[in-house]
Amino acid sequence: MSFECETCVRRFHSYVAVCQHMDALDHWGPIYECETCSREFGSQHAANQHMNAVGHWAPKIECDTCTAKFHTQDAADEHMDALGHWKHYCEQCERKFQNANNLRAHLNSKIHRGTQVHCPFCSAAFVTASGLSHHLETGSCRIAPTLNRNRIAQLIRQFDPHHYITTKQIEYHSSSATSTTYEYEVTNAAYNGAAWECYICHREFRSSAALRQHVNSPTHQQRIYRCPNGTARCGREFVSLAALFNHLESESCGFMRFEKVVKVQRSLTDAMTGNGRRLIQSEAFFN
Template identity: 25%
Template sequence: MPRCEFCSRSFGSQEALDQHTQNSPAHAPSYDCELCNRSFGSQEALDQHTQNSPAHAPSYDCELCNRSFGSQEALDQHTQNSPAHAPSYDCELCNRSFGSQEALNQHTQNSPAHAPSYDCELCNRSFSTQEALDQHTQNSPAHAPSYDCDLCNRSFSTQEALDQHTQDSPAHFQLPETPLNTFFQSFSDFTFDPDIPPNESYLALQRFYGWHRGDEESNQAWNNFQRALIEEFKLWFGAEDDLGSWHSLCRALRIEPLPRTCLDCEKAVRGLYVNIVDLIAWARNGGGEDQVRLFHSLEELREYTKRTRKIFRNNLDETGNSNVVLRHLLRFIFQGN
């Protein structure tokens, strides 16, 4: 028996069921309005409702002020005329707003707060033009070029002044690497003056460190000083077979005319009495017109050597040094020296 699925009624034939479905109000098609939950019997009725109902009128919303309008024209008119929607031209430097780009440009040009600033990085001053900054840089003493001496932390206004300082200052004088200079400069705390005789430099060194005779440190320094004297003599007066070195020695000892051979030089100096420390000092000072003092006898040389403390130790045999020049000049000043 045919049955209606919607209302669970049964009919004696299919025709009766179809007639029921067509004619029963419960089975009439429904056209629903989703916006307001109302139903209509036809599509035409639903369309008429949608067009005429104020609830379904299109809405044109202003996102800036949350107002709604019935047409696009009304929304556009609102956007153009409302002060809240007028374009704003903001000055980022002073947080002011202007109604047009022209007004913002005029503000930027005329406002002192926006005038270009030309800053001097050295003294933190600002100037209104590049020319003013350049003039300041040229004329200000604070910006004068400085020529610095790295060794003594002094500054000079010109390169010439710095060069002159470097040449003339004793602090920048580079000592030649001679044995005596090396010896004295090995004491970093001691101020060494190469222009004074070696014996005076050693006495100053002894006083500076407070050495006493017999101290281990004093003995070691004295031995090193004596070795430096030997090497210094060899530096200035060379080897025994060097005629030029022999002639340097002969000039210091006022031997004229200069002998022609090394052997003749050896014979000429053999009987002379001279203090070897004086010879070294004469050579270190450039071997000028001041000549080395000669003594008439060994006793006179001994008295001078002891009084001035210009001691050159006579121990060539112990050291194995066979320098013939030294052998002919050395004298025994102290017993066992």
């Protein structure tokens, strides 16, 4: 009888000898452990057989939130359902969401925010400051139909002499568009069922090509607003007030809390209606 080394081809006459050899040359074969109990096996196959037979596989599917692990996705889902442990989860509504964006949109929706801003002219209610801005900039307000993106830009420029949220453009109606180079693509979303509609000024066009030309005209390309986040040097510029508010509401540059954005919108609309006109004199306006 001979004893085989677990690693090389050498054979020995006694168990003691083979052990000495394997000790000396570190020739012990690998050990395969059960994932649950303390048993060890000479091959992965043997370990697998054992774990299959007695159900000793370690659970591998993790809870999104706590450290619990499960053997099946169903079991993990059941746990996360029961304890509200989904990664993107609204506790109030006991609803889960695919990703962080969807959850944020949900938390910013009417259900959670309620309507916070009202049109100062027609009192239509909006959930976000960008929603109200869009209403006014697109000339959708039936009480103040003369307001549009250009008119609002003029007003806001008037009470933002230090350019905290407006860009420094000497000639607003300038037709030179030499600095801006990118083009907006007109997507099918611009088709309102009857015509191609400009999302900025609401004008309608017969073809997407005509709308494309219009949207890329110098007035529409002009970035009138800038993010007031001076400390972090966000510096992003926007073609509409709605786009600026949308940026602030998204909290992507972390400049303002959502509630604060609504307050700023209120001051701006107050100014538009001539109530409590207050110049934006310093960054304190935003704090």
